[in-house]
Amino acid sequence: MFVEFIRNNKIAAGVLTFLRVYIGYQWLMGGWGKITGGGFDAGGFIQGAIGKASGEHPAVQGWWASFLEAVALPGADAFTFLVMWGEFLVGIALILGLFTNFAALMGIVMNFAFLFSGTVSTNGQMILITLFLLVAGYNAGRFGLDRYAIPYVRQLFTARKEKNFEPKTVEVH
Incomplete structure (x- = not known):
């Protein structure tokens, strides 16, 4: 019943728009600060996280620290780029309501x-609010560019499917 409400109700879409823009602004400002600040380096953050995996009460689980050490730390430059621009682009997409579900998922x-x-x-608060956006589906971007983009993308895929994927009959003897 609640899921049906947030997925279809226009009043819920208005509330979701407010939440979407709020979360989008948080991402946008976080990313913009990293892009323009010039001092963001994911390597330091990753090393700090790896350091939190030891001790009596580790804040980081061993499996995640292993991933950070083996994958993220050697690719710290790539992760620096991905975090800065990922935060910024997720923010823009959520504020505009463009591909809202994908942006929320990436966030x-x-x-x-x-x-x-x-x-x-x-982060916990942002996850909770973003879960509402994900569950709401299309309704989270109803008052945004999704209103125009999603039907257009669906139309493109439908037209492509009809042209290129026609079933061919094969005669079997």
Whole structure:
């Protein structure tokens, strides 16, 4: 019943728009600060997270620290780029309501990565709000560019499917 409400109700779409723009602004400002600040380096963050995996009460689980050490740390330059621009682009997409579900999904993935790395901050709150956006589906972007983009993309895929994927009959003897 609640899921049906947030997926179809126009009043819910208005509330979701407010939440979407709020979360989008948080991502946008976080990314913009990293892009323009010039001092962001994911390598330091990754090393700090790896350091939190030891001790009596580790804040970072061993499996995640192993991933950070084996994959993220050697690719720290790529992760620096991905975090800065990922935050910024997720923010823009959520504010505009463009491909809202994909942007929300990417935002929630980043938030979980930050949480796994031992950072609490506002990540839990952002995950909770973003879950509402994900469950709401299309309704979360109803008052945004999704209203125009999603039907257009569906039309493109439908037209392509009709042209290129016609079933061919094969005679069997």
